[in-house]
Amino acid sequence: MNREKSVELLNKAIAEELTAIHQYMYFHFVLDDLGYDLLASIFKKTAIDEMLHTERFAERILFLGGEIEMKPARDIEHIRDPEKMLEWAMKSEEEAIDMYNEFAVEATNNRDAGTKQIFESVIADEEIHYDNFSIEYENLKKFGKEYLSQQAMERSKRIGAPSKGQQ
Numbered sequence: 001m002n003r004e005k006s007v008e009l010l011n012k013a014i015a016e017e018l019t020a021i022h023q024y025m026y027f028h029f030v031l032d033d034l035g036y037d038l039l040a041s042i043f044k045k046t047a048i049d050e051m052l053h054t055e056r057f058a059e060r061i062l063f064l065g066g067e068i069e070m071k072p073a074r075d076i077e078h079i080r081d082p083e084k085m086l087e088w089a090m091k092s093e094e095e096a097i098d099m100y101n102e103f104a105v106e107a108t109n110n111r112d113a114g115t116k117q118i119f120e121s122v123i124a125d126e127e128i129h130y131d132n133f134s135i136e137y138e139n140l141k142k143f144g145k146e147y148l149s150q151q152a153m154e155r156s157k158r159i160g161a162p163s164k165g166q167q
Contacts, residue, residue, distance in 0.1 A: 006115045007066030009103045010057045013119070015073040016099065017054040020092060021047050023076045027085045035152035039082060039136060043089070046129050053122050060118055082148060086137040093130035097123055 024047035031040035058068045079085050100119045107116035139147050 001112045002110050003064045003066065003112075005110050006107060006112045007061050007064055009106060009119075010061045010064075010066070010115065011069045012073075013057045013100070013103065013122075014054050014061075014069065015071055016096060017050045017057070018070065018072040019074050019076075020050045020096070021054070022072055023088070023092070024050065026076050027079070027089070030080055031082065031085070034082075034148075036082065036148050037154065038151050039085075039148070042132055042136060043085070046089075046132070049125055049129065053125065056118055056122070060115055063114075083137070083140055086133050086140065089133040090130060090137060093126050093133060096126045097130065100126065 024043045028040050028043040028047065031043060061068050077088065079088055100123045104116045104119040104123070107113075107119060143150075
């Protein structure tokens with residue numbers, strides 16, 4: 001096994017995950033500010049999943065005796081349109097699935113079954129993320145801005161509802 005090659009792949013994966021974490025949290029903050037609670041929470045949950053992927057990759061690097069590089073691959077994009085956010089997320093998840101499939105093959109060729117298994121398990125998570133974003137994208141296309149308005153109105157109802165002590 002070429003440990004350096006596995007560490008290189010794992011550090012590339014960390015860089016991509018860090019980019020996703022930052023981008024998804026940015027989307028979460030913007031959507032939360034707009035009152036789109038459902039969509040905001042999906043981005044936040046996905047960012048947390050990406051943090052867990054980063055942790056798994058980092059643990060494997062340490063097991064292999066390597067050094068963890070904690071540098072995002074790219075800066076975040078300042079996207080404020082929910083539809084564009086979902087398009088970015090779907091594209092990002094598709095790219096991650098392709099990349100981790102390639103990395104799993106490289107790990108196999110490198111005779112590193114442990115790293116291969118990690119990449120394969122992360123692929124399954126990324127497919128779920130893609131599916132979640134795709135569903136929301138289709139909802140937005142089908143129902144239009146009313147879909148987002150409904151989310152904002154639900155928040156207003158919760159905020160404006162009297163608490164149990166006030167009833």
